[in-house]
Amino acid sequence: MVDKLLQRKNGKTQQYTPVTQSAGAADxxxxPALNSSGKLDPTTMPDGIGAATRLAPATEALSAGAFVNEYANNGTLSARLADNSNGRVATGFVKAQVSSGQPATIWPxxxxxxxxxxxxxxxxxYLGTAGGVLATPLDATDTAQSGKIDQRLGRARxxxxLVTxxxxxVVL
Incomplete structure (x- = not known):
């Protein structure tokens, strides 16, 4: 529910409902009013202000919080699960579940x-497998880790x- 305001229009006092999303110049x-998350909707912000997210089609199912690897898929930037065991470095993450073939909003x-x-x-x-995280870095002296990616992601708040x-x- 959005709180209403009073405004004078054509000589009369009327209730007015602020917008929670902008349609552009028409608005x-x-x-503006805060949205259901208690924040201003990104559509109400000037260009260049807000999260620097990117959209890319997911080439596999992605769960909320999964770290992803962006890559060229037949000339199209696409997203798949980052994985330390198969050369897929983390380039971002998703905050919502995404089905394969659907557009993923990738947070940097x-x-x-x-x-x-x-x-x-x-x-x-650190980067784990299948978009997950590990609490300890890979051991560079362990020959079983050869060829895997040791990538620090961030620190838990x-x-x-996870503040990334x-x-x-490093490829071990």
Missing amino acids: AGKI LDSTNDQLTGLTVGADY SATE DDYDY
Whole structure:
């Protein structure tokens, strides 16, 4: 429910419902209201302000919070699960579940993945398999890790939030 305001229009006082999303120029001069998340909708913000997300079709099912690897799929930027065991470095993550073939909103590393569970506050996390995370880095001296990707993703702010950064990775 959006709170209403009073406005004078044509000499009369009327209730007015602020917009929660913008249709562009048609909504010029209108008063915005917070959306159901308690935030301004990105459509009400000027160009260049807001999350630097990207859209790409998912080539496999992605779960909320999964780290993804963006790649060229027959000339089209696409998203699949990042995986330390098969050369798929993490280039971002998704905050919502996405079915294969559907567009995925990819959040960049350098933002907060708030769709995880079981994290330890203050602990560093690393790329795991199938879009997941590991609490310990891979051991470079373990020959069983040869060819795998050791990629630090970020530090846990809470049990559900991983503040990510665009760290470099190493192929062991």
